Amino acid sequence: MKKQTPIIEIKGLFKSFGKDKDVLRGVNINVNKGENLVVLGKSGSGKSITIKCLVRLVEADKGEIKVFGTELTNLAEDELNQVRLRIGFLFQNGALYDSMSVRENLAFPLQRHRPEFTDTQINIAIEETLESVGLIEAIDKMPSELSGGMRKRVGLARTLILKPEILLYDEPTTGLDTITSREISELIISIQMKFKTTSIIITHDMACAKFTSNRIVILRDGVVYTEGTYQDLEQSEDQWVRSFFI
Template sequence: MKTYENLNAEFTLPQINGPLIEFKNVCKSYGNNKVLDGISFQVKKGENLVILGRSGSGKSVTVKCLVGLTKIDEGEIYIGGKAITSLNEEELNKVRKKIGFLFQSGALYDSMTVRQNLAFTLQHHNKNLSEETIYQAITEALSNVGLEEAIDKMPSELSGGMRKRIGLARALIIKPEIMIYDEPTGGLDTITAKEIIELIRSIKQKFNTTSIIITHDLLCAKYTSDRVIVLKDGKVNMEGTYQSIESNMDSWIKSFFEK
């Protein structure tokens, strides 16, 4: 019987000297609409990469391609040095087990309590867990986001910020090596958004996660990123630290920072 300490221990992403995640000349079209037009970038282990871009620039499609939910037309994507397009479904599912998602809406099941939401995710990824292991995993995940007292609440009883935190706990419960945040501060008031930003920072420090953060929130980009890439028309338009991009004199880039 598995314990929570060795959860997912049967598979770990390979430890490599190069980037943990790499896109090489990736293209993806839907009909005549070329959403990704040869994008290339890397994410080092333990790094937070923020992806900025206007609606329709290819941010969400990039993430879908990363986890194999959308098949690319050209190019290659590597995770842990392995080309994911060459993996069969069983091998790809092993990789997916090491990736946690925080969706913009939190994406909780409304008919389930917080406890049931987290247990469902955990059991989906790991079969034959004891009740004790499941409870330990749930309480630890809730502790990581500061919401132990919400364990038996329904999603309808939670504020938007609390739902986002529970969504984060659900992502963390599988002990991911890679985290993907989709608009983590979207729809939140300024104070709650700052709390989520601090959580993202603390998770990186505590678990050494490698993260891709999709956001329109410049405060989130500034304080969570080690590096930023800006997508425009399906291409990487600019790459660098937040400070270097903010100070860039290009008129299109400057438009991101105008009030």
């Protein structure tokens, strides 16, 4: 079988904050096209920092970061922004603009990044994207009128509207009840299927990890400690690894 070229290649990533705080100490992660990779690790193990370094929201101290075959580490700002437009980032506490309706929240990234779009094109894109997250009925609501799960969906729609090829989810189900978490996990899969996106999903919700992952990596002491499918790792001989799955 032909070996796939990864769409994301992180090699030897180092990041420290001050001299006593080595957070990343040589992280290697590859993600194949169309794959959902889940990243596990204890709180503070550097999961969020890893994906922030990936898009250079945080500058790594050392390491290679190749996305779509392009090395990002030395890329000039305008070229970097071109690559970032192809990557959707769902922050841990990604908030909507409270003073704007759902429609306006979704129009915002288009007005900024797709200035050539007409009002009609903007409205069509908003409606199509809300359909794909199952929220068309909320189009003229304000964020304060929505449940936590609905706000997450709108946040996701706001990212999806730019048609990213890669999605980075940071704790997508945190703070949601079990049923709503399940709905978000289902949505992550439906987006993977519908838009053929490649995703990195940071989570400590094991139901989400099980449901959404094609493969899992676990960070420990600043490196990828182990990787495998959910089923592999659940049956690991390493008790520390297994402890995530209890």
